[in-house]
Amino acid sequence: MRVNFGLNGAPVTVDAEPYTSLVDMLRDELDAKSVKKGCEQGECGACTVLLDGSPVASCLVLAPQVEGRYVTTLEGLEKNSLMIDLREAFMENGAVQCGFCTPGMLISAYALLRDNPHPTEREVKRGIEGNICRCTGFTKILEAILDAAERIAPE
């Protein structure tokens, strides 16, 4: 079946089986390789993307469900100023180790700071609760997100 949706600001059409997951469609058909497969059970957060602006586990979304909707992956936020702040804060605070959770983590952090630019530490913890990191123990990730919040230019 044909699925039409917006990916990172551009319209795309993909021929997909109705049982294809969004993560597979993004990685295999659209080369959005920043989206990682960690569990395919909706539990690890590595495949987090924005669907109509909200973070979702793309392994739990089927291709037909994105018909007519908007999907954003890390590739689509390369020049976004909030994402640039987040990237720099992640690098400078040592929040990146193996890097496999990083794209999904950044997407969740982006959604959090977009909606709540000055969160408390507890709100940050909640915001990335669905993203597992097995390397850092989260400490430097939490510090990086709080640091990024400090960097956001006042409007």
Place this chain on the structure above:
Amino acid sequence: MEYDKILEMLGRKEFLVVGKNVTRSDALDKVLGKARYTADYVPRGTTLLKVYRSSIPHGIIKRIELDEALRVPGVEGIYTGADVTGSNQIGYALPDQPFLNDVKVHYAGDPVALICARDEYALEAASEKIHVEYEELPPVLDVDASLAEDAPLVHDGGNVAVTTRIRKGDAEKGFREADVEVSDTYWSPYQEHMYLETEAAYAVPERDKVTVICNGQSPFLIREKVAHIMGWDLNQVRIIQALTGGGFGGKDDQGPLVAAYAAFAAHKLGRPVAHVWSRDESVKFSNKRFPARIRYRSGANSEGRVTSIEVDITLECGAYANRSPFWLWRQTAHAAGPYEVHNCSIDGRAVYTTKVYGGSFRGFGDMALHFAAESQMDKLSYKLGMDPIDFRLRNVLVEGGRTTCDQVLDHSVGIKECLEAVRDASDWASHREPVRDGSKVRGYGVGLAYHGISTSRSTPDWSAASLIMNPDGSVTYRTGIVEIGQGSPFGHAKIVAEIIGVDPAAIRIELPDTDSTLDAKPTHGSRGLMLGGTAAAKAALKLRESMVACAAELLEVPSGRIDLAEGRAFDRENPGTGISVRELAEEMYVRGYDPAVHGFFKAPERFFDPETGLGVNYSVYTFAATVAEVEVDTETGEAAVLRVWPAMDCGKAIDPLMVEGQIEGAVSQGMGLVLMENIELKAGHVINPGFKDYVVPSSMDTPQIEPVIIVEKPYRYGAFGAKGVGEPAIISVVPTITNAIHHATGIRFNELPIRPWTIHKALKEAGN
């Protein structure tokens, strides 16, 4: 080369980049989502491979029926042990592990066949059409059943895979000298690595060669195992290690297997094959942390000195010995903990069962061992009426002290400083009474650890690295030490940068590729920075010599006056006279100064007496001490780690931020083992194969980690004094938390994990 003199040798007063926080060079690709892991290399449409595994824990294979499966549309080939041309044996320490089982299966998950097909649906359909006829044998599901006289044999040689022993001093005499004695039995369970990236390999065959992109922890071991299975020479197998999404030891063990499945099938099929594990496969079938039961008896005199220990270790191998001889030896060799104990009697055995096999996992036996040893130290202190930290301070190893194995530590011993630092930072003395707040009660605990770096006993140990100065002054670096998150290769780049005076960012770190990278041995045993970094330093010193000689000729000053810093070679006595590395590099080619070098480092010889277990076992040890505050809710039984004060003697912190990162990650993973994580088995089958049922710490569980205290007692013979960090970081965490739970509740839990219902039940029984 003695690295305590390195600054003098470089003619500098202080380091340029070593010891400073520098953003690691792989971070940018990772935050951009452009870092490529194994599965990201697989082209669309590549043939997929799945391992068909035994459905029973123990049995003889009578017949394997493939015809029906081969007729499934989309199936391209199915291979069994009968198709193996080289050796069908892939055991690590002992030849007990078939590559593809065709005689007997030893756990529910043993590989029986490799299925190749165009997509996952065909793989699944074919799996259902393979019929294996077994003569079922009784399963062996725990160590006691395995050691029973009439136990079914898991392997022909008997159910004990290996034994260890240490006899030091006179243990019985030591107990006669003791005023107090404590004994207990401790159980440490399976733990699953749960790296975010599952095991994967992508193999591309040629007529007489195969290239595998994969995610192990030793490209050279993988090459050796693949060549062995194929019956080929090492130069017919090319292993390229992609960036890897976490290892923690698990991929050291699984890497060779996964690569060998893919390489073998690709060769048979004559086209590329991709093999990417699902999470379900990863949890059910990859090796786990070896479970261990440790019986521990220790005695101390009224002056607060430990007089004797008697330790009995039973390690559960599972279906295969895998790394158990090394793991068990490490537990045996570290049995006294970081203390000087003159009388030690230690026995260990590794025992087969018909369950998923154990294997490498960060800490490598020392977590279970220190859980027991540090619980014992706590108990002794309480029994003597002494403060747990004061008591430990009377016993800790100091320079000139002797380890469990009677190894004299002549330098680089910082455990006393670590312990005093966490005592002071946590204001320990003010927290000697548990604090009750409604239903919640808080306590403080302490835990110490030491961990020998790299391999033990007389196992030869070396590392290698190579450097190319390109004609434009950019630098290409190759190491066989792999990037699995820990960042060792970037640590090497900093060491190189320090020696040749360039920006670490100017050094490009190539992926390990066995066709062009020298054998550096594995990335395990916390050796990646210490051993790999020493080889890097040796290479860089050679390149520096070439650069200095060329610059001396160009600048017409004696070579002794040339320094290299900030991308320039210059006259120390006249710093304005100099040349950029970019210009120098080209001149090196023009004037014939070797621009390509390799460094090869052979670790100092060690020796060991197999009869007594005594000798020089490890080149050096890393030391760690932690204090933690834990809160227990007496109504629900929930325990939470609130604050942690970590300290570590890591010799020299090449990058303090990365040392902190290792320690913080270790706190989380260690906390997982103590409070949350548990592999559930039913009749030998793993029944919780996912993040939903195998719960690991999330952001919500993160404790407050106080500033990491780094103690630097440099190791004289390596890498600017650096000692390994990754494993030592996790070991002390376990007993710290358990000792804090005891402090809060007055109850000792000797079996891990300690989950709410266990605490709740114990509190109820204690009348709380």
